[in-house]
Amino acid sequence: MAGVKLTRLEARTRVIQGFSRVLFMVFCVAIGFVVVATAVPPWRVVKKLEVSLEAAKQREAKVIAEREYHQIEYIALREDPAFLEIHARDRLGYYREGERVLKFSNEQ
DSSP: OHHHHHHHHHHHHHHHHHHHHHHHHHHHHHHHHHHHHHHHHHHHHHHHHHHHHHHHHHHHHHHHHHHHHHHHHHHHHHHOHHHHHHHHHHHHTOOOTTOOOOOOOOOO
């Protein structure tokens, strides 16, 4: 009879040990989810900021290119009489006798 009680006690001990191992695994997984869940919101904020940074860089590149174009045009107007004449004639709509003027619109 003592042998049967000992066998039952050993079986219960194995069940309790197995249950405690499963419980420990569930606890570890839960802790892992908590760590990941706390990291997701800052990650989203970082992604949002990266997108806005990329948009700002594109706007900056566009403005820099536009500034360079205007600087080149200003220098050409100041220093190149031929460019000044072409620009003024285009702006005022003048043309010489016998000259054909082709104008292209910039509509997109």
